[in-house]
Amino acid sequence: xxxxxxxxxxxxxxxxxxxxxxxxxxxxxxxxxxxxxxxxxxxxxxxxxxxxxxxxxxxxxxxxxxxxxxxxxxxxxxxxxxxxxxxxxxxxxxxxxxxxxxxxxxxxxxxxxxxxxxxxxxxxxxxxxxxxxxxxxxxxxxxxxxxxxxxxxxxxxxxxxxxxxxxxxxxxxxxxxxxxxxxxxxxxxxxxxxxxxxxxxxxxxxxxxxxxxxxxxxxxxxxxxxxxxxxxxxxxxxxxxxxxxxxxxxxxxxxxxxxxxxxxxxxxxxxxxxxxxxxxxxxxxxxxxxxxxxxxxxxxxxxxxxxxxxxxxxxxxxxxxxxxxxxxxxxxxxxxxxxxxxxxxxxxxxxxxxxxxxxxxxxxxxxxxxxxxxxxxxxxxxxxxxxxxxxxxxxxxxxxxxxxxxxxx
Numbered sequence: 001x002x003x004x005x006x007x008x009x010x011x012x013x014x015x016x017x018x019x020x021x022x023x024x025x026x027x028x029x030x031x032x033x034x035x036x037x038x039x040x041x042x043x044x045x046x047x048x049x050x051x052x053x054x055x056x057x058x059x060x061x062x063x064x065x066x067x068x069x070x071x072x073x074x075x076x077x078x079x080x081x082x083x084x085x086x087x088x089x090x091x092x093x094x095x096x097x098x099x100x101x102x103x104x105x106x107x108x109x110x111x112x113x114x115x116x117x118x119x120x121x122x123x124x125x126x127x128x129x130x131x132x133x134x135x136x137x138x139x140x141x142x143x144x145x146x147x148x149x150x151x152x153x154x155x156x157x158x159x160x161x162x163x164x165x166x167x168x169x170x171x172x173x174x175x176x177x178x179x180x181x182x183x184x185x186x187x188x189x190x191x192x193x194x195x196x197x198x199x200x201x202x203x204x205x206x207x208x209x210x211x212x213x214x215x216x217x218x219x220x221x222x223x224x225x226x227x228x229x230x231x232x233x234x235x236x237x238x239x240x241x242x243x244x245x246x247x248x249x250x251x252x253x254x255x256x257x258x259x260x261x262x263x264x265x266x267x268x269x270x271x272x273x274x275x276x277x278x279x280x281x282x283x284x285x286x287x288x289x290x291x292x293x294x295x296x297x298x299x300x301x302x303x304x305x306x307x308x309x310x311x312x313x314x315x316x317x318x319x320x321x322x323x324x325x326x327x328x329x330x331x332x333x334x335x336x337x338x339x340x341x342x343x344x345x346x347x348x349x350x351x352x353x354x355x356x357x358x359x360x361x362x363x364x365x366x367x368x369x370x371x372x373x374x375x376x377x378x379x380x381x382x383x384x385x386x387x388x389x390x391x392x393x394x395x396x397x398x399x400x401x402x403x404x405x406x407x408x409x
Contacts, residue, residue: 018372022365033354037109056110061193063103069223070096070144071186074179090151092227097144104141129192136189143182146171190219233263257307264319265302267366269295271326274359278333317373324366331356
């Protein structure tokens with residue numbers, strides 16, 4: 001009985017359990033919010049004819065733009081034959097799939113009539129830029145699903161399903177064709193997003209013929225940057241944890257400090273930014289500039305501190321815990337300026353309550369993950385250390401030399 005209880009506690013302390021708990025909580029909150037929007041209309045979001053666009057359209061554009069790394073890396077690997085970028089292409093396809101999926105889920109509620117999502121496929125309006133965007137986004141999302149299936153079928157879950165795995169391998173042979181189609185569709189709707197703003201003659205800052213090109217370039221740079229950031233942070237964390245178990249070098253120390261400082265420091269700087277935005281009065285002069293300076297300063301200090309401190313592994317759970325603690329009072333402080341929130345004294349607005357609940361859930365998740373990581377690090381530190389065998393060291397050197405030879409070739 002005691003063994004079963006200890007195993008249950010170990011599963012609850014695992015960081016994956018906290019991530020799953022957050023996903024379930026956010027899915028439940030999303031279902032409630034979606035049902036409220038569908039039943040009561042878009043007025044629950046605070047949007048109206050005067051202010052028709054809000055955070056939803058910002059999320060849509062950002063998610064679609066940051067997913068542009070998928071077609072960029074796919075074209076580089078499967079069209080220009082730069083095979084050494086193939087691991088990045090797989091990560092980029094995953095990031096693009098997540099971005100386009102989240103954007104389409106938001107648009108499903110934003111159109112007001114989700115039961116008519118199929119109308120752009122049947123009723124063509126060739127004079128509308130938004131119709132072209134909708135058609136290309138739907139088709140490119142289908143391309144991303146086809147590019148994702150081979151990676152899904154290669155997972156361990158399909159070890160006992162050889163037919164599906166064989167189908168995934170056959171589908172992978174069509175990846176060059178999918179890359180060409182995806183690049184065309186993505187370039188079309190990325191440029192059309194810029195054209196949507198570029199045709200607004202009432203906005204002088206947007207009314208220009210170069211805006212479609214600017215949207216394409218910004219999407220390519222943003223998508224590639226997000227993919228590289230995600231792969232560098234996760235790759236460095238895994239690689240350095242293996243290298244530091246054997247030997248430590250100045251290069252590993254600096255790289256580990258940069259990884260921890262940027263990874264955990266971004267969360268801390270974001271939490272400080274949220275806290276500062278609720279503390280500063282709305283009418284104070286230089287509010288935006290002060291928030292930018294504080295965010296950059298906290299992030300820079302986190303990177304420097306991670307490079308000079310000795311126990312860098314502990315900075316992960318310390319940074320996550322600090323970010324969670326800083327986010328906890330944000331919903332309460334928001335009630336000072338907006339009585340319509342979760343803890344406000346006035347009539348509540350579902351959109352404001354949803355933001356407060358999301359911040360509170362993120363704070364609790366960060367604190368929970370920090371606690372789980374701390375227990376995992378303590379358990380790892382108390383575990384007996386085994387020296388690597390000579391065969392493992394020789395094997396590692398062989399892998400490094402082989403990769404260097406392939407790179408030179």
